[in-house]
Amino acid sequence: MAQQSALEYLSHGQTPFFRLPWVPMARPLPSGTRAVLLGVPFDGGTTYQPGARLAPYHVRRVSALVQGWHPVHRIPVFERAPAVDGGNVVFPPFHPERMRERLEAEVAAVAAAGAAPFVVGGDHSVALPCLRALARAHGPLAVVHVDAHLDTSGPEAWGEPFHHGTPLRHALEEGLVAPGQLHQVGLRGPWGGPGDGDPGAVHGARLHPADELQARGAAAVAREVREAAGDRPVYLTFDVDAVDPAFAPGTGTPVPGGLTSAEALRLVRGLAGVRLVGMDLVEVCPALDHADITSHLAAHLLFEGLALVALRGGGLSARCYSS
Numbered sequence: 001m002a003q004q005s006a007l008e009y010l011s012h013g014q015t016p017f018f019r020l021p022w023v024p025m026a027r028p029l030p031s032g033t034r035a036v037l038l039g040v041p042f043d044g045g046t047t048y049q050p051g052a053r054l055a056p057y058h059v060r061r062v063s064a065l066v067q068g069w070h071p072v073h074r075i076p077v078f079e080r081a082p083a084v085d086g087g088n089v090v091f092p093p094f095h096p097e098r099m100r101e102r103l104e105a106e107v108a109a110v111a112a113a114g115a116a117p118f119v120v121g122g123d124h125s126v127a128l129p130c131l132r133a134l135a136r137a138h139g140p141l142a143v144v145h146v147d148a149h150l151d152t153s154g155p156e157a158w159g160e161p162f163h164h165g166t167p168l169r170h171a172l173e174e175g176l177v178a179p180g181q182l183h184q185v186g187l188r189g190p191w192g193g194p195g196d197g198d199p200g201a202v203h204g205a206r207l208h209p210a211d212e213l214q215a216r217g218a219a220a221v222a223r224e225v226r227e228a229a230g231d232r233p234v235y236l237t238f239d240v241d242a243v244d245p246a247f248a249p250g251t252g253t254p255v256p257g258g259l260t261s262a263e264a265l266r267l268v269r270g271l272a273g274v275r276l277v278g279m280d281l282v283e284v285c286p287a288l289d290h291a292d293i294t295s296h297l298a299a300h301l302l303f304e305g306l307a308l309v310a311l312r313g314g315g316l317s318a319r320c321y322s323s
Contacts, residue, residue, distance in 0.1 A: 222270025250289025
């Protein structure tokens, strides 16, 4: 679906992602739809500073500035990968279990309609229901996890098994990730103990710390990940705290020494050719942002992800997506 013109967008005063058509749940997707953007206004899994529940609104707002032609890949992204804004997933904001149920159902419905879900959190606990739904649809996934943190914690620290530091642990234990296909990029900072990396190591996770990316270059790391994933279904989960707080201050768990915004964009762009079946972009906290720079980066990272779908080609017939 084409982007609305600037004048059309201004005339109705609404703020869909990237000036795309809004198609709420249970309505037929327009013919050829290949991606559905969903907001998840939830931050009940945060362990430091909350506020990520407000990100879908702010990322929608700034994404209006993103135009559809990709100057590096040289493709019209929204023509090659028609997309719609599916609205926000609806659930009680204080009920994490209900959030997981509703989000898993909606992601499953998008996948069943033949489209790729692009989920805008919210905190990183939203990744688990997405992974559950997509692994059920596509089989075990290659997961590209861009983050300052391992996110393989258990309940021992906070007494809660489903906070934003746990989604990858559950995904590994539930068999949602193909063996050896967890690619963790951007890791840095101290661990709680020497065993923090063990849950991933047992499953053959491949670690690409921030220092490695900065030394080798984002393109080289992306190429290695792309070659390792092969033609497996790929899920990209991008925590904006992977980016250095100098470039992305609007996040609840900042860690110095991260990726630059240019490296982050180059990393996603370098995955060109993977079979991307879904993506999330999480942990944007607008209240901590400055001049919307984190929200702008989030919008452009989503655009790079949509370009990956566009590059694979293909098409769909119109189907109804309903949870």
